[in-house]
Each structure stands twice: as structure tokens, then as C-alpha cells.
Amino acid sequence: MxxxxxxxxxxxxxxxxxxxxxxxxxxxxxxxxxxxxxxxxxxxxxxxxxxxxxxxxxxxxxxxxxxxxxxxxxxxxxxxxxxxxxxxxxxxxxxxxxxxxxxxxxxxxxxxxxxxxxxxxxxxxxxxxxxxxxxxxxxxxxxxxxxxxxxxxxxxxxxxACGCDLIVKVINKSLCMGCGACAAACPTRAVTMECGRPAIDKEICIKCGACSVQCPRIRFPELIEKIE
Structure with missing residues (x-):
């Protein structure tokens, strides 16, 4: 057992x-x-x-x-x-x-x-x-x-992990495909989709990491090494 x-x-x-x-x-x-x-x-x-x-x-x-x-x-x-x-x-x-x-x-x-x-x-x-x-x-x-x-x-x-990851690791690298998974996962609605891209309200982001985990474009360091 x-x-x-x-x-x-x-x-x-x-x-x-x-x-x-x-x-x-x-x-x-x-x-x-x-x-x-x-x-x-x-x-x-x-x-x-x-x-x-x-x-x-x-x-x-x-x-x-x-x-x-x-x-x-x-x-x-x-x-x-x-x-x-x-x-x-x-x-x-x-x-x-x-x-x-x-x-x-x-x-x-x-x-x-x-x-x-x-x-x-x-x-x-x-x-x-x-x-x-x-x-x-x-x-x-x-x-x-x-x-x-x-x-x-x-x-x-x-x-x-927080909403800033989406900006640094995805949007700034032109990797976002506008799927909206991050906004759907956010428990405080700190992530909204504007013009097909996520916008982060830092005032209500609680750094839970839900958006980072749901984003199909974010890769943590070890996964990047495997891909490269």
C-alpha cells in the first residue's frame, strides 16, 4: 500500500x-x-x-x-x-x-x-x-x-515563475503564438489577451507560476539544453 x-x-x-x-x-x-x-x-x-x-x-x-x-x-x-x-x-x-x-x-x-x-x-x-x-x-x-x-x-x-516570464522568455523572443493558455490558467486574471498577445497586470500577479507552466513556448534551462 x-x-x-x-x-x-x-x-x-x-x-x-x-x-x-x-x-x-x-x-x-x-x-x-x-x-x-x-x-x-x-x-x-x-x-x-x-x-x-x-x-x-x-x-x-x-x-x-x-x-x-x-x-x-x-x-x-x-x-x-x-x-x-x-x-x-x-x-x-x-x-x-x-x-x-x-x-x-x-x-x-x-x-x-x-x-x-x-x-x-x-x-x-x-x-x-x-x-x-x-x-x-x-x-x-x-x-x-x-x-x-x-x-x-x-x-x-x-x-x-511569474507573469514576467511570458514577457522575457516568450513575447520578447517572438515565440508567442497567441493561444491564450496563460490567460486561461491565471487564477487572479492578471493575464489578459490584447491584440493576440498576453498583457500582464503586475499589481495583481501573485507569482503562482500557473501561466509559465501552461505556456507551450516556455522552456526551462534543462529542456533547452536537450533541444539544442
């Missing part, structure tokens, strides 16, 4: 809601998932050793020693560590957090999980869809590396 754990750091619980929405799908598709740890969904005090897949939600507060220890412990215990959601994958809106505010005045510096420990996969989205969570877990269990390659690349190079 496959052991899956869900761990939550600094986040809004949106990823947790998406995870709970996968219950029927996971049972139908996999049938053998054992949720061995979840702060909300399971009555277990500590993450067990030798977990097959750990879904870690949220960014890491660098001034919180417990958060750092949790991230490191999850890396040691997980065969596959997944950065679940935009906060863990790219930093998301926690990039804009400031210290000295109620109710967590000590939380003055955040970093995505992908910048703190080595992650095997990263699932973007704010929150990620239940379908994407099921698809990634299924592919991981089946060893479908072709399907998982974009998620693995995001875990390596996607910590700076």
Missing part, C-alpha cells in the same frame, strides 16, 4: 481543500492510498519514516526554526517530495509578506520549498486542481517520467 503524507507550512489551506476534493478520485483510480499523516485529516502526531510520497504545502518561513526543521525532515523521509501549490513551488503571494504584522510578527521572510530543499516534483496553481494532484500521484506511482518531466523541471527552475 502506497504511503502518502500531507504536510502544511505557511499557506492558506487552499491546497488542502483541493486535496480533500481528490478523495473519490484517488480511491477510484488508485485504490491503495494510505494517508499516513495530515495535520487536519489524520490523527497522527508525526510524519512516519519511509513515506512514499509527501505533499508539502506552503512556503517556508526562514525565521521559524520549526518550519525549517519540518522541511528538512520531510526531505529525509520522503521517497518523492512534492511541492504542492504555488507557495511551495514558486513562493506565490508570500513573496510579498512583511514582518511586524499581526498575527505573526516574526514571519518576516519566506521562501518557496523548492529553494530550501531538493524537491522531486512541483505542482503549480493557487490552489492546484484536484485533477492535477491525482494525475501527478498516478504518474509517479506508474513511473511515467514523460508526463512528470514538466513538474520535475518546475521543481528545479520554477522558483522565480
Amino acid at each position: 502506497v504511503k502518502v503524507a500531507h504536510v502544511q507550512l505557511s499557506s492558506c489551506c487552499g491546497c488542502l481543500v483541493s486535496l480533500t476534493d481528490t478523495y473519490e478520485k484517488l480511491l477510484d483510480v488508485l485504490g491503495a492510498i494510505d494517508l499516513v499523516y495530515s495535520q487536519t485529516l489524520a490523527d497522527v502526531r508525526e510524519v512516519p519514516d519511509d513515506v512514499d510520497i509527501i505533499l508539502l504545502e506552503g512556503s517556508v518561513c526562514l525565521s521559524d526554526h520549526h518550519a525549517l526543521e519540518t522541511a528538512l525532515a520531510c526531505r529525509e523521509k520522503a521517497k518523492i517530495l512534492v511541492a504542492l501549490g504555488a507557495c511551495a513551488a514558486s513562493g506565490n503571494i508570500t513573496r510579498f509578506s512583511r514582518g511586524g504584522q499581526m498575527s505573526k510578527p516574526v514571519h518576516d521572510a519566506f521562501a518557496p520549498l523548492t529553494e530550501v530543499v531538493k524537491c522531486d516534483l512541483a505542482i503549480p496553481g493557487c490552489p492546484p486542481s484536484p485533477e492535477s494532484i491525482v494525475a501527478v500521484i498516478t504518474a509517479a506511482l506508474e513511473g511515467d517520467m514523460d508526463y512528470l518531466e514538466p513538474y520535475a523541471e518546475l521543481a528545479k527552475y520554477g522558483s522565480e
Whole structure:
């Protein structure tokens, strides 16, 4: 039976809601998932050793020693560590957090999980869809590396992902084909299509990386090397 754990750091619980929405799908598709740890969904005090897949939600507060220890412990215990959601994958809106505010005045510096420990996969989205969570877990269990390659690349190079990527990596290089996938994926509607090209409203972009992952023209460094 496959052991899956869900761990939550600094986040809004949106990823947790998406995870709970996968219950029927996971049972139908996999049938053998054992949720061995979840702060909300399971009555277990500590993450067990030798977990097959750990879904870690949220960014890491660098001034919180417990958060750092949790991230490191999850890396040691997980065969596959997944950065679940935009906060863990790219930093998301926690990039804009400031210290000295109620109710967590000590939380003055955040970093995505992908910048703190080595992650095997990263699932973007704010929150990620239940379908994407099921698809990634299924592919991981089946060893479908072709399907998982974009998620693995995001875990390596996607910590700076935001709407600006579309301008720097696609529009400025005349690669945009006007498909609109970026605008459709944006959860805050910061990306709109104008004259067949995406326009980015930086005021409402939360750096979730959803547009970068959906764009068929963006290639992370390792993929570019393979193509060249």
C-alpha cells in the first residue's frame, strides 16, 4: 500500500481543500492510498519514516526554526517530495509578506520549498486542481517520467515563475503564438489577451507560476539544453 503524507507550512489551506476534493478520485483510480499523516485529516502526531510520497504545502518561513526543521525532515523521509501549490513551488503571494504584522510578527521572510530543499516534483496553481494532484500521484506511482518531466523541471527552475516570464522568455523572443493558455490558467486574471498577445497586470500577479507552466513556448534551462 502506497504511503502518502500531507504536510502544511505557511499557506492558506487552499491546497488542502483541493486535496480533500481528490478523495473519490484517488480511491477510484488508485485504490491503495494510505494517508499516513495530515495535520487536519489524520490523527497522527508525526510524519512516519519511509513515506512514499509527501505533499508539502506552503512556503517556508526562514525565521521559524520549526518550519525549517519540518522541511528538512520531510526531505529525509520522503521517497518523492512534492511541492504542492504555488507557495511551495514558486513562493506565490508570500513573496510579498512583511514582518511586524499581526498575527505573526516574526514571519518576516519566506521562501518557496523548492529553494530550501531538493524537491522531486512541483505542482503549480493557487490552489492546484484536484485533477492535477491525482494525475501527478498516478504518474509517479506508474513511473511515467514523460508526463512528470514538466513538474520535475518546475521543481528545479520554477522558483522565480511569474507573469514576467511570458514577457522575457516568450513575447520578447517572438515565440508567442497567441493561444491564450496563460490567460486561461491565471487564477487572479492578471493575464489578459490584447491584440493576440498576453498583457500582464503586475499589481495583481501573485507569482503562482500557473501561466509559465501552461505556456507551450516556455522552456526551462534543462529542456533547452536537450533541444539544442
